[in-house]
Amino acid sequence: MKLDAKIPSGPIGDKWDKARFELKLVNPANKRHHKLIIVGSGLAGASAAASLAELGYDVDCFCFQDSPRRAHSIAAQGGINAAKNYQNDGDSVYRLFYDTVKGGDYRSREANVYRLAQVSVNIIDQCVAQGVPFAREYGGVLANRSFGGAQVSRTFYARGQTGQQLLLGAYSALNRQIAQGKVKMHPRTEMLDLVVVDGHARGIITRDLITGEIRPWAADAVLLATGGYGNVFYLSTNAKNCNVTATYRAYKRGAGFANPCFTQIHPTCIPVSGDYQSKLTLMSESLRNDGRVWVPRNKADVNKPPNDIPPDDRYYYLEERYPSFGNLVPRDVASRAAKKVCDDGYGVSKTGEAVYLDFATAIERDGKAAIEDRYGNLFEMYERITGENPYKTPMRIYPAVHYTMGGLWVDYNLMSTIPGLHVLGEANFSDHGANRLGASALMQGLADGYFVIPYTIGNYIATHYHGEVSTKHPAFARAEAEVRERQRKLLEIGSKSGSKRKSVDYFHRKLGKIMWEYCGMARNAAGLEQALAQIPELREQFWDHAFVPGGADELNPWLEKAGRIADFLEFAELMCHDALYRDESCGGHFREEHQTEEGEAVRRDDEFAHGAVWEYTGVGTKPALHKEPLEFENVKLTTRSYK
Amino acid sequence: MDIKLKIWRQSGPKQAGFFEDHRVEADPHMSFLEMLDVLNEQLLEAGKDAVAFDHDCREGICGACSMVIDGNPHGPRAGTTACQLHMREYHDGDEIVIEPWRAAAFPIVKDLVVDRSAFDRIQHAGGYVSVGTGSAPDANTIPIGKRESDQAFDYAACIGCGACVAACPNASAMLFVSSKVAHLSLLPQGKVERKARVRNMVAAMDAEGFGGCTNHGECEAACPKSISVDAIALLNREYLYAGLARD
Numbered sequence: 001m002k003l004d005a006k007i008p009s010g011p012i013g014d015k016w017d018k019a020r021f022e023l024k025l026v027n028p029a030n031k032r033h034h035k036l037i038i039v040g041s042g043l044a045g046a047s048a049a050a051s052l053a054e055l056g057y058d059v060d061c062f063c064f065q066d067s068p069r070r071a072h073s074i075a076a077q078g079g080i081n082a083a084k085n086y087q088n089d090g091d092s093v094y095r096l097f098y099d100t101v102k103g104g105d106y107r108s109r110e111a112n113v114y115r116l117a118q119v120s121v122n123i124i125d126q127c128v129a130q131g132v133p134f135a136r137e138y139g140g141v142l143a144n145r146s147f148g149g150a151q152v153s154r155t156f157y158a159r160g161q162t163g164q165q166l167l168l169g170a171y172s173a174l175n176r177q178i179a180q181g182k183v184k185m186h187p188r189t190e191m192l193d194l195v196v197v198d199g200h201a202r203g204i205i206t207r208d209l210i211t212g213e214i215r216p217w218a219a220d221a222v223l224l225a226t227g228g229y230g231n232v233f234y235l236s237t238n239a240k241n242c243n244v245t246a247t248y249r250a251y252k253r254g255a256g257f258a259n260p261c262f263t264q265i266h267p268t269c270i271p272v273s274g275d276y277q278s279k280l281t282l283m284s285e286s287l288r289n290d291g292r293v294w295v296p297r298n299k300a301d302v303n304k305p306p307n308d309i310p311p312d313d314r315y316y317y318l319e320e321r322y323p324s325f326g327n328l329v330p331r332d333v334a335s336r337a338a339k340k341v342c343d344d345g346y347g348v349s350k351t352g353e354a355v356y357l358d359f360a361t362a363i364e365r366d367g368k369a370a371i372e373d374r375y376g377n378l379f380e381m382y383e384r385i386t387g388e389n390p391y392k393t394p395m396r397i398y399p400a401v402h403y404t405m406g407g408l409w410v411d412y413n414l415m416s417t418i419p420g421l422h423v424l425g426e427a428n429f430s431d432h433g434a435n436r437l438g439a440s441a442l443m444q445g446l447a448d449g450y451f452v453i454p455y456t457i458g459n460y461i462a463t464h465y466h467g468e469v470s471t472k473h474p475a476f477a478r479a480e481a482e483v484r485e486r487q488r489k490l491l492e493i494g495s496k497s498g499s500k501r502k503s504v505d506y507f508h509r510k511l512g513k514i515m516w517e518y519c520g521m522a523r524n525a526a527g528l529e530q531a532l533a534q535i536p537e538l539r540e541q542f543w544d545h546a547f548v549p550g551g552a553d554e555l556n557p558w559l560e561k562a563g564r565i566a567d568f569l570e571f572a573e574l575m576c577h578d579a580l581y582r583d584e585s586c587g588g589h590f591r592e593e594h595q596t597e598e599g600e601a602v603r604r605d606d607e608f609a610h611g612a613v614w615e616y617t618g619v620g621t622k623p624a625l626h627k628e629p630l631e632f633e634n635v636k637l638t639t640r641s642y643k
Numbered sequence: 644m645d646i647k648l649k650i651w652r653q654s655g656p657k658q659a660g661f662f663e664d665h666r667v668e669a670d671p672h673m674s675f676l677e678m679l680d681v682l683n684e685q686l687l688e689a690g691k692d693a694v695a696f697d698h699d700c701r702e703g704i705c706g707a708c709s710m711v712i713d714g715n716p717h718g719p720r721a722g723t724t725a726c727q728l729h730m731r732e733y734h735d736g737d738e739i740v741i742e743p744w745r746a747a748a749f750p751i752v753k754d755l756v757v758d759r760s761a762f763d764r765i766q767h768a769g770g771y772v773s774v775g776t777g778s779a780p781d782a783n784t785i786p787i788g789k790r791e792s793d794q795a796f797d798y799a800a801c802i803g804c805g806a807c808v809a810a811c812p813n814a815s816a817m818l819f820v821s822s823k824v825a826h827l828s829l830l831p832q833g834k835v836e837r838k839a840r841v842r843n844m845v846a847a848m849d850a851e852g853f854g855g856c857t858n859h860g861e862c863e864a865a866c867p868k869s870i871s872v873d874a875i876a877l878l879n880r881e882y883l884y885a886g887l888a889r890d
Contacts, residue, residue: 051776066697067763069803070705086783122777129779131772131832133796140786158796164704165799172771179767187760210752239699273672278680279701381703384720384727385674450776494690503687505680549692554655555753557695558687 001256001615003628006411007111012097012634016115019412023455024462031056034461037204037219039191039246041068043163043170043442044425045225047449050173053182055454060217061174061183062206064190064241064560069171072227072239073445076163077284077378079147079155080127080442082120087144091152093117099150100440101635103330104405104433105587105603107259107611110634111412112430119451120443124156126450130169134158148285148438149328149642155439160284160378166442170449190560191246193479194222194253194421201250201421202469203476205483209560212553214487216471216480220461221420223453224250225445228404228426230263232568232575233520234512236401237269237282243564244571247408247427251574255416256613256626258409258429260571261579264436264588265521266402267334270385271354280400281385283357284378285438288327288334290362290371291395293318295346295355302348306356306394317341321598325642332435332588332601333642335399339521340599342398349396358394399521403441405432405588406578409613409628413456414448417613419464422457424448429611434587487552490562494547501547504562507569510538515572519579524592528580532573536620539569570619577614577622584608605637644669644730647738648682650694656750656758662740675718675728676701676708679741696755703727703867706802709809710755711742716806716865724804724867744805746814748852759805761851762819768847769840770823772832785831798826800868810865813854818862820848821878822870828881838885845882 008015008022026034034057038049041063049061065071083096096117101108124142128134134156135143147155158165177183188209195203195216203218229244230236251257268283296302297315317337319326329337338355341347348354363371368391372379379390386396407429414422414430425445432440494501518531542565550556585594585601586608594602609630614623646669653660667685669678676698683693699707703724710725712718718728733739741755749757799822807818824841827833833840856875863872 047776054775065699065705065707066759067803069763070699070707072700072705074706075700075702075704084782122779124782125779126774126776128782129772129774129832131795131799131827131830133792133799133826133830134782136787136789136792138789140788141783161704161800164802165796168799172766173774173776175763175766176771176773185763187763239705240701241699274670276670276673276677276681278674278677281702380722381727384703384723385729387672387729387731454776501688501690503684505684547687547690549687549690555695555756558693 001417001613001626003256003409003417003613003626004411005109005628006413007109008412012110012114015111016118020455023459026458026461028056032058034058035060035219036221036223036457037217038062038223038225039204040071040225040227040427041174042071042073042225042227042425043167043445044449045071046167046170046174047446048223048225048424048453049183050170050177051450051454052457053177059177059183060186060219062186062189062191064188064209066188068174068185068187069168071167072242073167073442074164075239076442077160077282078286079145079157079162079439080123080166081147081154081439082124082156082443083117083154084121084124086142087153089152091154095152096120096154098635100431100437101433102640103435103437105435105640106433106605106609106632106635106637107262107586107630108431108433109630110632115452116431116444116447119447122451123443123446127166127169130172132158132165132169145286145289149325149330150437160286160375163442166446170446192249192483192563194250195476195479196253196418197469197473197475198466200419200464200466203471205479210555212556214480214483216476218469218471218476220465221422221457223422223424224408224427225424225449226427228407229571230401230404232511232572233401233515234508235272235277235280235516237266237280240279243567245564245567247423248567248571250408250416250418250421252616253418254616255418255421256409256615257406257574258611258613259406259578260575260614261519261582261589262405262434262587263401264331264403264405265335265399267331267338267399268357268397269400270382271349271396271398272351281381282400282402283382283395283397285331287357287375287378290374291327291357291359292316292361293327293355293357295341295348299345302346302352306348315341315346322642329642330435330437335521336590338399354396354398356394357397359390360394363391403436405429405434405436409611413459414453415456415460420460422453424453434589487559487563490548490559490566491552493543493545494549497545497547500545502545504546504548504558504565507538507542507546508565511535511569511572514538515575519576522590522592523579525580528576531576532580535569535573535576542566542569573620574614574623578612581612581625582608603639644671644733644735646678646733649738649740651742652694652754653751655753660751669730671729671731673730674701674726675712675730676726678730694755695753698726701726704802706804709744709757709804711744711809713740716744716809717867722867722869744809746808746853748814748816749805749808761853762803762805764851765816765820765844765847766823769836769843772827773836787830791829795826795829798822798829798870798874801870802868804867806865806867807862808853810861811854812859812861813857815856816848816853817856817875817878818866818870818872820844821874824881825874825877828877837881838888841878841881841885
């Protein structure tokens with residue numbers, strides 16, 4: 001596996017201009033002859049499908065949801081960053097770039113991040129033109145807020161539903177192309193394999209989730225915009241159907257998987273209430289702008305009603321430990337601090353795994369109406385789920401898996417190690433390093449789809465076109481046969497397992513427990529070895545006892561789930577290998593062996609300032625490691641400090 | 644808490660459906676869908692086919708969940724999707740009846756799963772501003788009053804779940820269509836194409852076989868995002884304006 005990041009030479013500020021000039025173009029009249037497959041219809045997929053169809057390409061877009069509008073981007077709450085500097089508070093492209101590289105704990109690629117900051121300004125323009133109703137000031141201009149530890153106000157937002165509004169914008173642009181016949185949309189259609197012909201990605205195998213039909217699709221290039229793998233933990237803030245299958249199948253076909261251990265644990269989620277818990281709900285990070293995080297100072301008070309605990313007996317641990325950033329420290333820092341106070345026995349709620357997020361000070365200062373205006377819908381959501389009123393009693397929160405920074409390795413042009421296979425949005429690894437800053441996921445998804453891939457895909461087509469390929473090519477038949485065989489096996493387990501049968505969710509929950517315990521907020525070598533021993537055992541039990549009802553030729557949600565969980569059961573091992581290999585703490589990856597006396601993360605730049613890119617070598621065998629050294633020409637590596 | 648369930652089972656669009664009785668032990672802190680998960684787990688461990696229902700984000704925003712609970716789309720709690728409904732709304736011993744959305748334009752796929760692709764096709768007819776990637780002016784070029792923007796947002800909050808159709812005695816899609824028409828016609832960016840948009844979207848809605856609006860207002864009561872029927876008045880105004888216009 002050769003890793004050539006194809007970073008343009010020259011000063012950081014000129015790289016993207018230089019690349020755009022050097023990237024080859026496809027003649028406008030020829031674009032319609034080039035077929036592109038896009039898998040996923042979230043921010044990255046929908047924006048790419050719309051933009052590429054506008055350019056004239058012949059696009060097929062696939063999603064497993066019943067409508068592209070339901071992709072999980074819809075659930076993003078807080079906002080989207082852009083270096084507009086509308087607030088005149090010192091922001092710039094360079095500052096957004098710098099903050100993102102630093103926030104990522106120096107494990108991202110400078111050139112990609114700079115480009116992201118550059119195109120961020122165009123994204124806001126595009127979205128406003130589509131009719132996205134961002135928050136505005138009375139004078140009619142756009143409003144901004146500071147978000148997730150940023151010291152400038154560069155976040156654009158649409159109440160607590162920014163992801164929804166941005167996705168509906170991208171969906172509307174996609175709809176326009178569908179109406180014009182330039183995008184053929186295939187909802188309720190799941191990609192089950194990638195087809196590689198002569199070393200190039202030339203198609204996919206899909207299952208129609210209504211009829212069960214398995215069929216091949218050929219194209220000139222394949223774009224994956226299939227999101228992250230947070231559901232490997234079973235409980236996460238991801239939608240229930242989010243999965244790793246598309247990217248993992250591509251990995252098995254030869255695409256390098258980079259930094260899979262980089263997962264983000266979001267500090268403000270509603271805590272687990274019982275064993276039946278099916279998912280966790282995020283409470284937007286924006287709440288930390290006004291909410292104060294605390295636990296009782298005395299262990300004796302953990303079961304007391306919070307309003308009965310006097311101010312002096314409350315430990316505002318973020319404000320005390322990090323005086324300059326206080327409650328707004330980055331996500332990884334806030335999450336670990338919550339874990340620490342709970343591990344030390346100060347956690348509240350019946351599980352002991354929760355801390356308070358208190359709005360009393362803000363309500364007293366700004367009035368209830370102002371707080372309601374800012375967070376009304378979030379407070380309502382909290383009340384619906386917990387039955388408690390956050391205007392009167394502090395919210396209870398705890399960290400939960402939220403986003404995955406790792407993903408398929410891509411070069412500067414968003415192409416994976418398989419020529420022709422491009423990867424966009426959360427599915428790739430490129431921009432967030434070891435920790436993503438708040439309001440940057442929406443920015444990256446739309447940057448990749450609207451403003452990067454339209455330029456870079458042309459270069460691939462112009463320089464690599466090998467002529468039309470048909471689904472008659474034997475590589476398609478081979479991949480299709482493998483998909484069918486796997487499906488047959490999944491349906492067969494139930495008939496053999498008899499009274500020992502278990503639902504597929506049973507195995508998913510077990511896997512989640514292993515991953516949360518050993519590969520969650522804090523990791524160590526011994527624990528990871530444990531996980532690496534337990535995962536193959538669980539995988540074996542799955543293939544012996546997982547019961548999938550029904551047949552292959554109908555809507556069968558359990559067959560869909562079984563396939564995804566089977567992939568998670570292999571992928572989890574890859575994650576643990578990576579976490580074990582990365583013998584340092586950085587961003588969301590905290591190795592207990594590497595911390596200061598105060599419990600802060602210790603990076604090892606001499607050994608680990610690289611992307612760890614893994615190559616598939618077979619199920620249950622250790623993948624082969626490749627490294628992409630990260631060169632920092634602009635940002636000086638320092639210890640992140642939010643004190 | 645001991646809950647009795649009467650659930651609609653239907654193996655496919657052409658097959659006859661029927662109610663099936665089940666019992667489930669629920670916890671008041673469970674969400675409604677988690678209660679169904681528990682039921683499904685019971686069914687699967689007994690080697691039976693489980694109940695199919697659409698769901699995804701489970702936080703009330705994707706619009707996937709779609710079930711009529713005791714006659715109410717999304718259940719008894721106002722402004723709440725089925726996935727955000729919690730069992731604390733119920734009592735020990737309650738019987739709950741669960742059915743799919745029922746509308747000719749939403750054919751049943753299986754059990755509680757229906758086909759809502761008609762909604763996408765209505766959006767294809769004009770639910771957008773025709774602006775290609777790259778051709779947008781600076782975002783602050785056109786000021787938009789906070790009031791107009793907030794109002795547009797109220798309509799843009801539609802999650803496309805179809806509860807409005809399920810609640811309407813005529814199975815009309817007027818609230819769904821009008822929320823998009825209202826969202827875009829309130830913003831300067833959407834005004835340019837307002838006439839064509841309202842004509843085309845209404846025509847697409849009619850072609851899909853949704854019923855007409857006769858002002859029952861059930862849609863607003865059922866909408867999990869509490870979208871006001873004012874949107875329908877706005878659509879009617881836009882439609883009239885488009886009809887009277889010269890072009």
